Amino acid sequence: MSDDAEGLPDDAVSFVQRYIEEEHGYLSWLGTEVNELEPGRAVMTVPYDEKLTNTTDPPTVHGGIAATLLDTAGGIAQRTMLDDPLTGGVATVNLNVNYLRRAAGDLRATAEVVRSGGTIGVSTVTVVSQIPDRVREDDEAFERWQGTTEEEAVATGQGAFRLFRD
Numbered sequence: 001m002s003d004d005a006e007g008l009p010d011d012a013v014s015f016v017q018r019y020i021e022e023e024h025g026y027l028s029w030l031g032t033e034v035n036e037l038e039p040g041r042a043v044m045t046v047p048y049d050e051k052l053t054n055t056t057d058p059p060t061v062h063g064g065i066a067a068t069l070l071d072t073a074g075g076i077a078q079r080t081m082l083d084d085p086l087t088g089g090v091a092t093v094n095l096n097v098n099y100l101r102r103a104a105g106d107l108r109a110t111a112e113v114v115r116s117g118g119t120i121g122v123s124t125v126t127v128v129s130q131i132p133d134r135v136r137e138d139d140e141a142f143e144r145w146q147g148t149t150e151e152e153a154v155a156t157g158q159g160a161f162r163l164f165r166d
C-alpha cells in the first residue's frame with residue numbers, strides 16, 4: 001500500500017459538500033462547509049451559530065463542535081489518500097483535542113495526513129477562529145480576548161482512523 005495519492009476530481013469539494021447537505025444529518029445541521037480538498041489535506045468550516053454556544057457572555061462555541069470538526073476534517077483528509085475515496089471508508093479509532101483559546105466565531109479546521117498506512121491513518125488538525133465584531137464592540141469582552149483581532153488557533157489535535165481500502 002502506498003503513501004501516495006492520485007489527484008482528486010475537480011468537483012471533489014462540491015461532491016463532499018453535497019453529500020454532507022443531502023445525506024448527513026448531523027454535519028448538515030451544524031452547517032458544515034467544505035472549503036478545500038487535495039490529496040492528504042482538507043479544510044472545513046462550521047459557521048458560528050448561537051445554537052452551538054455555551055451560556056457565557058459573550059457566547060463561546062461549545063468545544064464539542066471543534067472536536068467534531070477536527071474528527072471530520074481529519075477523516076476526510078484520510079479518505080483523499082485512499083485509492084478509491086468513494087468505495088473505501090474510514091472510522092475514527094482515537095481522537096485527542098487540546099483547546100488553546102476560547103472561540104466565539106466561525107471555526108475553520110485544516111487537516112493534514114501525517115501517515116496513511118495499510119490499515120491505520122493519522123491526521124493532525126488545527127482549528128482557527130477569529131473574534132467577531134459583536135465581541136470586538138464589547139470592551140470588557142474584547143479585553144478578555146486580549147485584544148486580538150487576528151485569526152488564532154483555538155484547538156489542535158490528532159485523529160487516528162481505521163482505513164477500509166476497498
Ligand SMILES: CC(C)(COP(=O)(O)OP(=O)(O)OC[C@H]1O[C@@H](n2cnc3c(N)ncnc32)[C@H](O)[C@@H]1OP(=O)(O)O)[C@@H](O)C(=O)NCCC(=O)NCCSC(=O)Cc1ccccc1
Pocket residue numbers: 071072073074075076088089090091092093162164
Ligand atoms: C472496526 C474497528 C475500527 C476495528 O475493529 P476490528 O475488530 O479490529 O475490525 P477490523 O479492523 O478487522 O475491521 C473489520 C470490521 O470493520 C467493519 N467495517 C467495514 N467497513 C467499515 C466502515 N466503512 N466503517 C466502519 N466499520 C467498517 C466491518 O464490518 C468489520 O466489522 P465486524 O468485525 O465484522 O463487526 C472497531 O474498533 C470499530 O468499529 N470501532 C468503532 C469506530 C467508530 O465507530 N468510530 C466513530 C465513528 S467515525 C465518525 O463518526 C467520524 C467520521 C465520520 C466520517 C468521516 C470522518 C470521521
